[in-house]
Amino acid sequence: MQLNYDNITLQSITPSWLPATITAAILRLDLLHPEVSGNKWFKLKHNLSTAMQQGRSRLLTFGGAYSNHIAATAAACQLLHLPSTGIIRGERPPVLSHTLEHAAAQGMELVFITREAYRHKTTTDWASLYPDAYIVPEGGNNALGAKGCEEILPLANAALQTDNIQPPSGVDKRAIPFSHIACAVGTGTTLAGIINSATPQQTVIGYVVLKGAAYLTGEINSLLRPGPHPHWELRHEHHGGGYAKVTPALRSFMEECYAETRVPLDMVYTGKLLMGFREDVQHGRYPAGSNVLLIHTGGLQGNTI
Numbered sequence: 001m002q003l004n005y006d007n008i009t010l011q012s013i014t015p016s017w018l019p020a021t022i023t024a025a026i027l028r029l030d031l032l033h034p035e036v037s038g039n040k041w042f043k044l045k046h047n048l049s050t051a052m053q054q055g056r057s058r059l060l061t062f063g064g065a066y067s068n069h070i071a072a073t074a075a076a077c078q079l080l081h082l083p084s085t086g087i088i089r090g091e092r093p094p095v096l097s098h099t100l101e102h103a104a105a106q107g108m109e110l111v112f113i114t115r116e117a118y119r120h121k122t123t124t125d126w127a128s129l130y131p132d133a134y135i136v137p138e139g140g141n142n143a144l145g146a147k148g149c150e151e152i153l154p155l156a157n158a159a160l161q162t163d164n165i166q167p168p169s170g171v172d173k174r175a176i177p178f179s180h181i182a183c184a185v186g187t188g189t190t191l192a193g194i195i196n197s198a199t200p201q202q203t204v205i206g207y208v209v210l211k212g213a214a215y216l217t218g219e220i221n222s223l224l225r226p227g228p229h230p231h232w233e234l235r236h237e238h239h240g241g242g243y244a245k246v247t248p249a250l251r252s253f254m255e256e257c258y259a260e261t262r263v264p265l266d267m268v269y270t271g272k273l274l275m276g277f278r279e280d281v282q283h284g285r286y287p288a289g290s291n292v293l294l295i296h297t298g299g300l301q302g303n304t305i
């Protein structure tokens, strides 16, 4: 299965806090598809085709009640007519979250397991419980997931050559390749694909949305192809209290940002990416002349909670 990428745009942004010496554009993966939006499609695509090639009769994966990965998997499997099972963290609530309600409506079988059992999911023998299922780890975090994410950066480079982007006046857009690529990081699978497809002259920066996720460097390294790699680093200061924690400051930043750019952000990932980017710009961490590509990884379905 292949989705049409024509809806993805590269949008130049000029929020009031961005100095004139720095240019920034956002790759709108949130516009990819109404149901299978953002980075989750790129992480799923090679997993889905492998499942089909292997003749699997079901796809099984994992997530929480608001998981963008569960939402995208349910929708993609419905498009493929491939039955899907979501192993969901926690007991079945009396009222399902919007995400789970929608996933179930798309035909996903929901199996609720205790938080304790969920912690042991990677060592549970799912293959013997679901012998015909193709198993995708939580968040689409595997080598095939990273491989699919190698397609993201070329989409931005291609858009640079088209009229999708309005460069700042007087600037020849073809003369300014991206110096920095910034992306929100959960499992790091998407960032690994971006690192694998960036040039050694570029700098890749991951804005981590989890608190205390020191293990991520090792996880990302395990998904990298043999070098040479671009310089890459993780920013751990912008999680805003931890995964899915929403502060009033984040809320008001997201509102202001929308008013200035018309780009809708999600509260868990892209809101923290843009707010982290603003803080780093204000602290001078992006040198004058930087041409920054921000990846909008989607996740807007989660805002309906």
Ligand SMILES: *Cc1c(COP(=O)(O)O)cnc(C)c1O
Pocket: 038, 039, 040, 068, 069, 139, 184, 185, 186, 187, 188, 189, 190, 191, 266, 269, 270, 297, 298, 299, 300
């Ligand atoms: C899942 C998700 C991410 C994190 O991607 P990883 O590959 O797990 O790092 C970022 N942004 C959005 C909107 C997501 O849904």
